[in-house]
Amino acid sequence: QVITGGHYDVDCRLEDPDGIVLYKEMKKQYDSFTFTASRNGTYKFCFSNEFSTFTHKTVYFDFQVGEDPPLFPSENRVTALTQMESACVSIHEALKSVIDYQTHFRLREAQGRSRAEDLNSRVAYWSIGEAIILLFVSI
DSSP states (O other), X not given: OEEESTTSOEEEEEEOTTOOEEEEEEEESSOOOOOOOSSSSOOEEEEEOTTOTTSOOEEOOOOOOSOOOOSSTTTTSSSOOXXXXXXXXXXXXXXXXXXXXXXXXXXXXXXXXXXXXXXXXXXXXXXXXXXXXXXXXXX
């Protein structure tokens, strides 16, 4: 997700260890991509701001690698979970969704803070300009 800068869009590309492009999108503000690695090696991703070189951009990205380990080592057993174990599993799932919501709200807060700071600087410069003009008019 692009947090700050320009029209909030950026290019993104993901390549596997052989250089084969797995994902390529142009001018995206937010996107999600899920894939299963077919082989071991170094996967490369690149964010490009080629079409908007005058604007500095801040990009947030998150990797979620692999599956969560089982909450209980004997979770794959044949018998049913006890009431305490099933409550723990449901609480664990709820807390994972809370983490996702917190990340979303932190990103929104960062965007809002960036816009507020930009607006504050513009108002400050405008006020300084008006003060200088008022000083010249009064002289």
